[in-house]
Amino acid sequence: MGAALSLSNFELMVMLAIIRIGDEAYGVSITNEIESRTGGAVLLGSVYDALTRLEEKGLITSSLGETTAERGGRAKRHFRATAGGLRLVRDTQRSLIKLWKGLPQLSGGEV
């Protein structure tokens, strides 16, 4: 029996960014989306690494898109969440909501 799939915090961010962006999700747009939503700097390398892991787990699929001169003739690689990926994100959301529910207000580093 295979181990149950799970998402790391960063993988979850990448999945959510892909879902938010939709058809135009590729390396740069995903990085920009995470940076703009979280306000923190993100290393492109870490995003590509997470994308590779997610694709290996079957949570996303990719397809090559158009090439432009600006990109040195290299194609864009677009990413989409699979049905399994969407299901896992939903399950993760449910789990997190359950964990948050009933938690006292956090203040001053103490619960």
Added chain:
Amino acid sequence: MKRNAPRFVLWLLKVFCSGPGEESITGDMLEQYQQGRGRLWFWFQGVGIVLFRLQRKAVQRVLHPKTRYTAKQNLAVLLLLAAVPLIFVAGSYALQGTSVLPLLALGLLSGIVVEALNLMDGTDRIDSADFTSPERARIDSSQIRVNGGPGSAALITVLLGGVLIALPELRFLAAAAAIAGPILAIAMRLWRKVHPPRPLQSLHLEK
């Protein structure tokens, strides 16, 4: 107007991100660069991508038990190879009076980070590895899979070489660093042939 991206970073990306579908990574980088990102950004992101790729390749590489190194051996190799750029840098410092300690710190830090990541990954993989065969290790901390010693050394050489190339006054050291890496890697392999690792059967790992 089309700008020329740093060629050394493009070369690194070509070497380390040349797999199927990976060309898009270079495309993404170039697109951002043409849209106004700076050279420093290109260097930073490019080296970051290479670091992650190297880490991934090192983790995915399944070694035969005979060629598996222990954590101590990896650390020794890492320190030995880190000592080479240290000698060059120290020599440069003594000759020119130039402060090159930040370069040294960069090279050492990158090697240590990669090695630390490998160590952590080795710990994770002990449960998922195929240890069903009796001649393979079961649970022994000295046999945790630790790859990347040579990879880390190459990384240090490449990083230090790259930084030195970027600084014209220290360019002569880049060539020395580039030569020292492969020589030491070959020397290490020869040393391993003369002093092969202990066979796993002699570790008495049976219940």
